[in-house]
Structures are given as C-alpha cells and as structure tokens.
Amino acid sequence: MSNAYNILNDPFLNKGTAFTKREREVLGLNGTLPTKVQTIEEQAQRVYEQYKIRPEGMQKRKFLMEIFNTNRTLFYYVMEQHIEELLPVVYDPVIAPAIEKYSEIFMKPQGAAFLSIDNPEEIKESLKNAAGGRKIKLIVVTDGEGILGIGDWGANGVNISVGKLMVYTAAAGIDPREVLPVSLDVGTNNQTLIDDPLYLGNKHSRITGEKYYEMVDEFVKSARELFPDVYIHFEDFGRDNATKILNKYRKEIPVFNDDVQGTGIVCLSGVLGALNISKEKFTDQIFLTFGAGTAGMGIANMMYREMLVEGMDPEEAKKHFYLVDKQGLLFEDTPGLTPEQKPFVRKRSEFKNADELTNLEAVIEAVHPTVMIGTSTTPGAFTEKAIKEMAAHTKRPIIFPISNPTKLIEATAADIIKWTDGRALVATGVPSSPVEYNGVTYHIGQANNALIYPGLGLGVLASEAKLVNDEMLSAAAHSLGGIVDASKPGAAVLPPVSKIQSFSQKEAEAVAQSAIDQGLAGSNITNAKEATESMKWIPKY
Numbered sequence: 001m002s003n004a005y006n007i008l009n010d011p012f013l014n015k016g017t018a019f020t021k022r023e024r025e026v027l028g029l030n031g032t033l034p035t036k037v038q039t040i041e042e043q044a045q046r047v048y049e050q051y052k053i054r055p056e057g058m059q060k061r062k063f064l065m066e067i068f069n070t071n072r073t074l075f076y077y078v079m080e081q082h083i084e085e086l087l088p089v090v091y092d093p094v095i096a097p098a099i100e101k102y103s104e105i106f107m108k109p110q111g112a113a114f115l116s117i118d119n120p121e122e123i124k125e126s127l128k129n130a131a132g133g134r135k136i137k138l139i140v141v142t143d144g145e146g147i148l149g150i151g152d153w154g155a156n157g158v159n160i161s162v163g164k165l166m167v168y169t170a171a172a173g174i175d176p177r178e179v180l181p182v183s184l185d186v187g188t189n190n191q192t193l194i195d196d197p198l199y200l201g202n203k204h205s206r207i208t209g210e211k212y213y214e215m216v217d218e219f220v221k222s223a224r225e226l227f228p229d230v231y232i233h234f235e236d237f238g239r240d241n242a243t244k245i246l247n248k249y250r251k252e253i254p255v256f257n258d259d260v261q262g263t264g265i266v267c268l269s270g271v272l273g274a275l276n277i278s279k280e281k282f283t284d285q286i287f288l289t290f291g292a293g294t295a296g297m298g299i300a301n302m303m304y305r306e307m308l309v310e311g312m313d314p315e316e317a318k319k320h321f322y323l324v325d326k327q328g329l330l331f332e333d334t335p336g337l338t339p340e341q342k343p344f345v346r347k348r349s350e351f352k353n354a355d356e357l358t359n360l361e362a363v364i365e366a367v368h369p370t371v372m373i374g375t376s377t378t379p380g381a382f383t384e385k386a387i388k389e390m391a392a393h394t395k396r397p398i399i400f401p402i403s404n405p406t407k408l409i410e411a412t413a414a415d416i417i418k419w420t421d422g423r424a425l426v427a428t429g430v431p432s433s434p435v436e437y438n439g440v441t442y443h444i445g446q447a448n449n450a451l452i453y454p455g456l457g458l459g460v461l462a463s464e465a466k467l468v469n470d471e472m473l474s475a476a477a478h479s480l481g482g483i484v485d486a487s488k489p490g491a492a493v494l495p496p497v498s499k500i501q502s503f504s505q506k507e508a509e510a511v512a513q514s515a516i517d518q519g520l521a522g523s524n525i526t527n528a529k530e531a532t533e534s535m536k537w538i539p540k541y
Contacts, residue, residue: 004028011072011111012177015541018043018074040541044078051078061094062105068166069108072176076539079170084498087170091163091450093405093430096148102156103193103200110162112181114155117207117215124222127182134177136227137461140164141182141219145206145238146259146294148404152238154188155201160236164258164453172454172504173536174461184219186212208240216245224253231460231468233258233453242294243340254460254468261473262449263295263402264302265456266494267373267427268477270447271303271398273493274425276486278396280370283310285320288369290360290410291376291403292323292330297340299373302477304344305470318344322367325376328358329366361386368393374401374410382411384419391420398493402429402447413444427493434490445484445494452476455504459511462531464522472514479503479510508532 007013007027015023017038024030038046047067054060064086068075079086088094098105113130115123144157161181168174187206193199207215223230234245234257246257256262275282287303289296300321307317321344323330330337330345331354337345348354357363364372364386372390374382382401391397397420401410413432416424422437432444456476460468483495483503495503512528515521525531 004032014071047078061089073539090166095163096405099153099156099159102159103198112158114183117186123218136180137178138231139180140233142235143184146236152190154193155185158183167450168454171500172458175537239294259294260298262453264298265477266447266452267299268302269480270427270493274398285371286369288322288372290324290374292325296375324363329363364389370394371398377403377408379408387419398425400427404429406430440490442490443492445492455507458508462535463512463515463525465515466520472511475510475514479507
C-alpha cells in the first residue's frame with residue numbers, strides 16, 4: 001500500500017481536503033484529492049449541511065459514523081459546534097437501534113478490541129493489536145448483557161463502548177487517540193442473535209461463573225500491563241456481575257462503573273438541584289426506587305452515602321429508603337434478594353397491609369415518598385393515579401423517570417407536570433422538550449450519565465488518580481450545582497446538555513482537587529485547574 005493510501009485511510013491522520021499544498025507534496029498526496037484546499041470550518045459546514053438532509057434517526061447516525069471512521073478531528077469539530085443536537089444521535093437514544101442492528105450494518109471495527117472467552121490466550125495480543133501502538137489512557141469495556149434498557153445484545157454491545165468514548169471526547173476533550181472501546185464476548189442469552197446468520201459474536205449461551213471472572217481478570221491484568229496508567233470504565237454489565245466486578249478492582253486501580261455509580265451521581269445531582277429549588281433539606285427526603293437492579297441500587301447507595309455525609313446515623317438513614325421491584329415492595333423475606341438490595345429492604349412488621357404492597361400505587365399510598373426514581377424499563381409505570389397519590393403528600397414531589405430508550409420511560413415529563421398541577425420537579429433519562437403549563441415553561445433536566453462521566457474521567461486522568469473513591473464521586477455530583485438559576489419559574493433540576501463542555505471542565509477540576517486533597521493524585525499534580533486544562537484535546541488541524 002502507498003503512503004498516501006495509508007494516510008487517507010487512517011482517521012487519526014486524515015485531514016481530507018484540508019491538507020495544504022505543501023503537505024500534499026511532502027506526503028505524496030498530490031493528485032489524490034480535489035485541488036481546492038479547505039479549512040476545517042469549510043469542511044464542517046459541508047458535513048453539517050449533508051447531515052441535515054439525511055432522514056431522522058439511524059440514517060443521520062450512519063452519516064456521522066462515516067465521518068468518524070474517516071476523519072476523527074473533523075467529526076469532533078462538528079460535534080463541538082452542534083453538541084446538543086448531535087449527542088442524542090451518536091449516543092442515546094439513537095444508539096439503541098444501532099446496537100440492535102450492529103451486525104447487520106457492520107462496516108468497520110471503529111478501533112475496538114474484540115475479546116472472546118473462547119480464546120482467552122489471545123486477550124493481551126488482541127488489546128495490543130487494537131491499540132496499534134497508541135498510548136491508551138481510557139478504556140470503556142462491556143460484555144453486552146445489560147445494554148441500556150434493551151437487555152442482552154452480546155457482541156453488538158461494543159457500540160455502547162464506542163458511543164461512550166465519543167461523549168468523553170466531545171464533552172470533556174479526552175484525546176480520541178488515547179481511548180479504546182473493548183468488547184468482552186462471552187456469548188449471549190439472546191436467542192434471536194444466536195439464530196441470526198448475520199450475528200458477528202459467539203453463538204453460544206453466556207459463560208458464567210469462574211471461567212467468566214477469569215476472563216475479566218485476564219482482561220484487567222493485560223490492560224494494566226500494556227497501558228499502566230489506564231482508567232477502566234465498565235459499561236452495561238448484567239445485574240449479577242456489575243457490582244461484584246466493580247468492588248473487586250475499585251480499591252486497587254482507577255475503575256468506574258457507569259451503571260452502578262454514574263446513574264447514582266447524576267440522580268444525586270438532580271435531587272440536589274431540585275432541593276435547591278424547593279429549599280428543602282436532603283435529610284428530610286423519603287426515597288422510593290422503582291426498579292431495584294444495577295442502576296436503581298447504584299442510585300439508592302449514592303443517596304444513602306449523601307445522607308451519611310450530611311451527618312445522619314447509618315441505621316436512621318436506611319429508614320429513608322424503599323425499594324420496589326417486580327414483586328412490589330422488597331422485604332427481608334423476599335426471595336432472590338441481591339447483596340445490593342439487602343441493606344435497604346423493610347420488615348413486614350412495619351406495615352399492617354404488607355401482603356398488599358405488591359404494586360407501585362399501593363406502596364406510594366403506604367410510604368409517602370418525596371423522591372421517586374424509575375429505572376424499571378416499564379413504560380407507563382408511573383400512572384396518573386400513582387403520581388397524584390404521591391403529590392397529595394408532598395408539596396414539591398421529585399420525580400425522575402429515567403428509563404431509556406424513549407419507548408421504555410415510566411411517564412412523560414408533560415404528564416407528570418400536568419398531573420401534579422406544575423408542582424413536580426422532573427428529570428428524565430432521555431431528552432424532553434420544555435413543557436408549557438398554566439403560562440409557565442418548565443425546562444426538563446436530562447438525568448443522562450453523559451452529564452457526569454466525561455468530567456469525572458477528565459478529572460481522574462488529569463490528576464493521575466490512583467483510585468476513584470466515594471469522595472471523588474460526591475465532588476462530581478456537587479460540582480453541577482449553581483449552573484441553573486433556581487429562582488426562575490420552571491427551572492430545570494439539572495444543567496442543560498448545551499453547556500456540557502463548560503460544566504464538564506468544572507466537574508473535572510472538582511474531581512481532580514478531591515484526588516489532590518486526599519493524596520491520591522500523581523506526585524507532580526498540585527493544581528487541579530492547570531492539570532485538567534492542559535490535558536484537554538482540541539479538534540483542530
């Protein structure tokens with residue numbers, strides 16, 4: 001292959017029509033490109049105009065991925081200019097159908113490492129090959145078992161790792177040359193995939209138990225040997241594995257699980273924002289988690305830890321939490337409780353009608369929550385009757401239906417505002433348009449982990465943090481305060497995605513400062529602001 005071919009097909013080197021005349025001469029590109037030399041601004045205008053004429057949804061995403069696969073710098077320049085518009089297309093919610101159809105529309109591996117449980121001896125070599133000599137500082141890895149709200153999508157789930165890393169770069173300026181998406185292909189329990197002749201992953205049931213954990217361990221060990229400073233982000237692992245894996249490594253190396261920790265952080269930020277509007281105390285709140293899986297328990301734990309930070313006794317704090325899952329309210333004798341659920345379950349003796357607390361409406365009537373967060377992926381679960389019952393017992397109910405994608409949301413923001421006569425403080429997991437009600441425009445915050453994990457990652461990497469602990473996560477949650485004007489009628493509980501780049505920087509500084517204060521930062525890192533600003537990558541030629 002010629003040097004010109006290699007350059008034009010390397011997305012990290014390719015500048016397309018922006019190569020200058022001198023560069024074309026030196027690199028042997030004369031005659032391989034149209035004569036006109038364009039600026040990145042001209043290229044971006046052309047890309048955006050082409051984007052606008054594409055049909056909504058998957059076709060728009062497919063076009064953007066073509067740019068991503070050919071010219072990373074141009075892709076991120078366009079993203080930076082239109083981040084609020086493009087983020088839902090490259091990530092959630094449009095990424096969900098892109099994952100479902102990944103094997104059907106596969107064109108390029110997008111720099112990912114595909115690791116198979118059937119060939120564990122190839123893990124280190126595969127990571128090295130995928131990195132291609134790049135110094136990797138950030139890995140997003142998934143086994144595809146718990147993808148968004150759509151379940152087990154096996155090797156197709158690698159798309160979530162690619163999408164997350166796009167957000168890291170677009171929001172926080174993480175250098176795209178230093179990131180690596182990874183798929184742990186351990187099989188799938190999705191029979192539709194196994195029966196699909198086009199499916200690109202291992203066509204057998206998921207391997208579990210000792211062999212599974214040995215593979216995860218070999219991946220972590222190999223990644224740390226190849227890339228000693230790497231920060232590992234675990235994404236969309238199943239309920240049985242997510243917390244167990246996180247707890248195994250979090251006291252040894254810098255790791256993060258977005259489902260266990262990220263969702264909890266952004267919801268804590270949202271609750272703090274809501275209380276800034278209502279002027280109520282955090283320790284006075286009663287929390288109802290609807291959907292006690294990985295994300296739901298991550299949220300409950302984050303709220304619980306904040307109670308402790310506020311000075312509350314641990315046993316007293318636990319009395320402020322109620323978990324509702326498919327069985328209804330979770331009790332000490334509920335079969336199949338997970339280790340994460342057990343600290344928060346209730347005694348049947350607390351209720352005269354314990355056996356009747358098998359649905360959300362009955363539980364709300366019994367416990368009078370002030371904060372209700374939905375991670376159930378049960379569309380329409382927050383019924384009008386349930387919301388009105390909650391609103392009857394609290395002046396400003398805090399209600400976050402955060403299941404995604406859109407088709408799985410527990411209730412729309414518009415309905416919740418209407419059913420509570422404008423009193424509810426709402427955040428949703430997917431983008432929601434402002435709601436007009438009784439002459440007030442209610443801005444709806446998006447409880448999207450993308451508000452949190454990019455800034456957290458930049459802070460961890462810039463500070464060279466040895467670990468990611470609860471104090472750093474709390475610093476991340478509190479950093480989003482003060483961005484929204486809480487005095488305005490209809491104010492959102494979370495800052496808008498349009499400001500994600502500025503508040504990701506603010507969050508990164510808070511996280512880095514926490515690492516420095518705790519003695520967890522690198523020995524040469526003493527100034528959080530300087531460290532984070534100097535690490536940011538800017539999309540320019």
